[in-house]
Amino acid sequence: MLQTVFFYVFSVILVISALQVILAKNPIHSVLFLILAFVTSSCLWIMLNVEFLALTLILVYVGAVMVLFLFVVMMLDIDIETMRKGFWKNLPLALCLGLVVLAEMVMVLVTKPVVVYQITQTDNSISNSNQLGWMLYTKYSYPVELASVILLLGLVVAVALTLRPSSKNAKYQNIAKQVAVSKTGRIEMVKMQAEKVEVIVDEKVGKDKEVSV
Secondary structure, three states, rough: OHHHHHHHHHHHHHHHHHHHHHHOOOOOHHHHHHHHHHHHHHOOOHHOOOOHHHHHHHHHHHHHHHHHHHHHHHHHHHHHHOOOOOOOHHHHHHHHHHHHHHHHHHHHHHHOOOOOOOOOOOOOOOOHHHHHHHHHHHHHHHHHHHHHHHHHHHHHHHHHOOOOOOOOOOOOOOHHHHHOOOOOOOOOOOOOOOEEEEEEEEEOOOEEEEEEO
């Protein structure tokens, strides 16, 4: 009974926060409502005994992605009035697309209704995170390694595109020169001529003047 009450409470909060993401006038409030929607979704995942997905949703989306979105929205200083100029012009097209998506969802639910069944676990002492880890690094080890290589390749390409030479006044490091440097070439002694400062007293004004020689 208590679990059912919590389920309906979290579901209502999730639906309301999802609607406020679209209906909120301030974009910062939309981001905050989206964070609330993610938190309530993770609570529902925990109630379904899927702790790994719940923690991943909190750590990845709420802890990293949404915080980044929030800071970006705050730094951009979006002009809301400019964005609302084409609202009524694009409203018919948006309603048509919304009706199409709604019809597709209804067709999917009618043709393939949701079947609720009880998942039986062979060993209750092992958590689903442990089971998921064993599956990823044993049965699906090659796809996981391939995905990691693709992500590493994307990171290398992004760094290479950022550090390519350009016409801007940017400073670049020459790693070969830095490695090949010797201890005698690290410090360069520069001789400079010393300056002598004389103080001359101006009798008319009564002030001291410093003259470098």
